[in-house]
Amino acid sequence: MEAYGQILLIAMPAFFVLVLFEKFWGIWKGKDTVPMNDMISSLSSGMTNVTKDVLGLSLVVISYGWLSEKLGFFHIEATWVVYAIAFFALDFAGYWTHRIAHEYNIFWNNHIIHHSSEEFNLACALRQSISQIVKIFAVFLVPAAFLGVPPEVIAIVAPLHLFAQFWYHTQHIGKMGFLEKIIVTPSHHRVHHAINPEYLDKNYGQIFIFWDRWFGTFQEEVPEIPAVYGVTRPVRTWNPIKINFQHLGLLIQDAWRAEKWGDKLKIWFMPLGWRPADVAQKYPVAKIQDVYHFEKYNPALSKGMLVWSFVQLMVLLLLLSYLFGNLAAIGTPGIFYFGGYIFLSVYAFTELMDRNSNAWAWDLLKAAYAVYFIVTTGDWFELSKLLPGAVYIFAGYLLTSAFLSIWFSLRKEKLQLVS
Known part of the structure; x- marks a missing residue:
């Protein structure tokens, strides 16, 4: 580790x-x-x-x-x-x-x-x-x-x-x-x-x-066939945590909806894309039919929101570096609590990038999660020992993040008009 x-x-x-x-x-x-x-x-x-x-x-x-x-x-x-x-x-x-x-x-x-x-x-x-x-x-x-x-x-x-x-x-x-x-x-x-x-x-x-x-699985790149990237059932989100469980969610839904018990078990071990016939008919899923003519996922974001998302990324990079460099000092279960914050933070700011209406709630939950540890321990996993006063800087970041998340969420309709 x-x-x-x-x-x-x-x-x-x-x-x-x-x-x-x-x-x-x-x-x-x-x-x-x-x-x-x-x-x-x-x-x-x-x-x-x-x-x-x-x-x-x-x-x-x-x-x-x-x-x-x-x-x-x-x-x-x-x-x-x-x-x-x-x-x-x-x-x-x-x-x-x-x-x-x-x-x-x-x-x-x-x-x-x-x-x-x-x-x-x-x-x-x-x-x-x-x-x-x-x-x-x-x-x-x-x-x-x-x-x-x-x-x-x-x-x-x-x-x-x-x-x-x-x-x-x-x-x-x-x-x-x-x-x-x-x-x-x-x-x-x-x-x-x-x-x-x-x-x-x-x-x-x-x-x-x-x-x-x-x-027998080799294919050379052909100049006359320009590569088009992605997956045939587009994920339509910037949230990596959601993407990680999208296919599993579909399999669970299909297994639950399938009428035949055999299909409920079979679906897991069939070739990729296989769905029970009855489920596929009643619950079709969006799939790209023409790879050369489809709209890429790209919800309109203002420059301000893009800059703020990049700032969030940089803050996470610094926090991760601190975590990986101090695993023994933080110890267990502290490293798992710290890891929980990383996941929660990624979920919150990628929900905002997706322009989801509840993104601000995830950011407030992230802030509350972090503040709980700051209040109960007086620090953020010994961060102040490395940089005196760092806990106040971190608290300021949490406050700023919550405010901007609410701000960008409330300005959603205006952003749509601008884009």
Whole structure:
């Protein structure tokens, strides 16, 4: 937990700087692929994901350590060869877990957040799941366990493997020559994120593209078929917490409404998009029919609201950095209370970006939640020890946030006219 938190203290600012660089690069080149509202939603999603992971809010059904202990035929030292084997093993496992997430209803809910953006940029790489509570990833690492790859090697390689998937989420890099046959490139991954019929459910590879070539899921990017991004059932919200549970909500509704008991169970394990015939007829859901002619989600926001949303994001980034850097000092259950504030804050300001009429209530709830801890402890999780007087600055921010949330909510109709 603490080790991962320390890694993120370096990774989070680095990713943030690269996202901003891509935006300014796009503006300079006349092709801005990073709209502010989309970027803020993506970065806030990344914050909820890393908070969940650092706090360990997941249930691992089978750990790699257990597999290694029970199945390992060898006990080998951690040489560079072993690290290379571990990297390939992780990528093989990543291919299959990724593919399964796209092919079965029950697993798509864990992955929809990553595809929910109707843009394709570095920021959308950070749209990662908080709904994946039960993890089965280690099952696909059986070959590595057989070979005796030590658990500590997997623990080091796994974050590197994850972070190495960031760079290819961009439209500013074209095809890359011979590398197209070996590694996953931006061209390959643009195909994967596209909803064009020709591109759907292709290119599941995470680092190496040859898995797709070997297992029949490869599709090259075709210049005559420009990629259109998103999901075929648009999420229509900037709120990453809502997005994380949208598909699950639909499955629960469909299972409840289905007349046949068999369909109530079957729906979970059927291919993605399958719905009981009776439910699909009585309760149709909106789906994009023509990928080249549909309206992207983009509720009109004033410049002031966009600026304020960005400020909210920056405040959260600072608070997360403090949390990850002081996990041991804050201790339990404090870190979980702190994490609760992060989730509540993201929910509140993305509801405001969605222009929902009850957004102000969520911001007041966020403020009340934080004030409770400030009043009962006299501080915000020892923040004043790092920066004297910080608790008063934080309290001022909470007051300002509540006021602006009410202000923007009440001006909703005027914003519609302006936009």
